Amino acid sequence: MKSVKKIIKYLLNSFTNNILLNNFLILFKLDKNWNRTLNPYLSYKVNKNKTIQEIAGYSEREEINEVLFKSKKNLIEEIEKSLTEQDRILDIGCGPGMYLSLLKNSNYKLYATDINEDMIALAKKNVPEATFYQGNFMSISMPVTFNFIYCIGVFVYIRRSEITSFIKKIHNHLEPKGILYLNYPHAISIGDLLYKDISYIQYSPTIIEKLIAPYFEIIEHRHAFDNRNIKYYDKQPYKSLNPATDRTYKNSYLLIAKKKL
Ligand SMILES: C[S@@+](CC[C@H](N)C(=O)[O-])C[C@H]1O[C@@H](n2cnc3c(N)ncnc32)[C@H](O)[C@@H]1O
Numbered sequence: 001m002k003s004v005k006k007i008i009k010y011l012l013n014s015f016t017n018n019i020l021l022n023n024f025l026i027l028f029k030l031d032k033n034w035n036r037t038l039n040p041y042l043s044y045k046v047n048k049n050k051t052i053q054e055i056a057g058y059s060e061r062e063e064i065n066e067v068l069f070k071s072k073k074n075l076i077e078e079i080e081k082s083l084t085e086q087d088r089i090l091d092i093g094c095g096p097g098m099y100l101s102l103l104k105n106s107n108y109k110l111y112a113t114d115i116n117e118d119m120i121a122l123a124k125k126n127v128p129e130a131t132f133y134q135g136n137f138m139s140i141s142m143p144v145t146f147n148f149i150y151c152i153g154v155f156v157y158i159r160r161s162e163i164t165s166f167i168k169k170i171h172n173h174l175e176p177k178g179i180l181y182l183n184y185p186h187a188i189s190i191g192d193l194l195y196k197d198i199s200y201i202q203y204s205p206t207i208i209e210k211l212i213a214p215y216f217e218i219i220e221h222r223h224a225f226d227n228r229n230i231k232y233y234d235k236q237p238y239k240s241l242n243p244a245t246d247r248t249y250k251n252s253y254l255l256i257a258k259k260k261l
Contacts, residue, residue, distance in 0.1 A: 046118035093154030097123030155184035188237035205230040216257035224254035
């Protein structure tokens with residue numbers, strides 16, 4: 001029964017999410033209308049038996065723990081380097097608050113947003129001192145600006161025709177010289193460059209730089225795990241150790257940029 005379901009899902013996916021159709025949708029900016037069906041977090045229900053790390057979307061395998069250890073250390077170092085006490089930090093797509101909880105009991109003012117109700121509820125429980133806004137980052141209204149905005153593991157869920165507005169919104173909510181810290185699973189095949197899957201877009205760093213350039217001065221853009229230089233697409237990606245998927249968060253790029261005045 002399970003394998004029949006898998007085959008039906010595979011067939012449906014091949015008909016509704018393929019290079020030809022996806023490029024047509026992107027060209028006519030129709031992909032954003034598919035957001036409701038494409039963003040898995042709109043209807044995601046948190047399984048309370050899972051760990052915070054698993055709820056955030058990362059498995060508990062050793063290689064992923066290694067990636068997250070580095071990524072958490074890096075974020076904190078960057079925040080400490082850039083901010084002073086009472087500065088305001090925003091976490092876009094905070095999930096259950098795994099990264100936000102690293103800043104618990106700090107002297108920064110914490111803010112977070114997430115599209116998913118359960119995620120926000122869990123993050124609130126983990127970091128009660130933060131201010132939360134639930135909803136799609138594209139449509140929520142936040143009457144505040146920030147000194148540092150970070151967004152980790154979220155860009156894959158942002159449609160191609162929405163990504164410029166997403167970046168502009170981040171720019172509008174940053175203080176002058178405010179910092180954007182973006183960690184995103186990047187393109188690892190030609191298929192990714194051609195938008196083979198618009199429900200999980202592994203963007204090319206070239207596209208990200210082009211879209212960010214009018215609003216931000218790029219300080220650093222590199223492989224988040226092994227510091228390698230960015231490439232149009234990564235020809236030597238890490239292999240997933242999970243047989244159920246070819247995705248691994250080990251394949252993520254890190255971009256740090258300063259708001260242009
Ligand atoms: C893979 S999880 C990462 C969670 C967290 N950033 C972390 O790395 O631990 C992606 C998160 O992004 C949120 N998300 C996806 N699309 C969003 C959107 N348009 N606006 C706000 N949050 C969004 C999801 O609900 C989910 O919690």
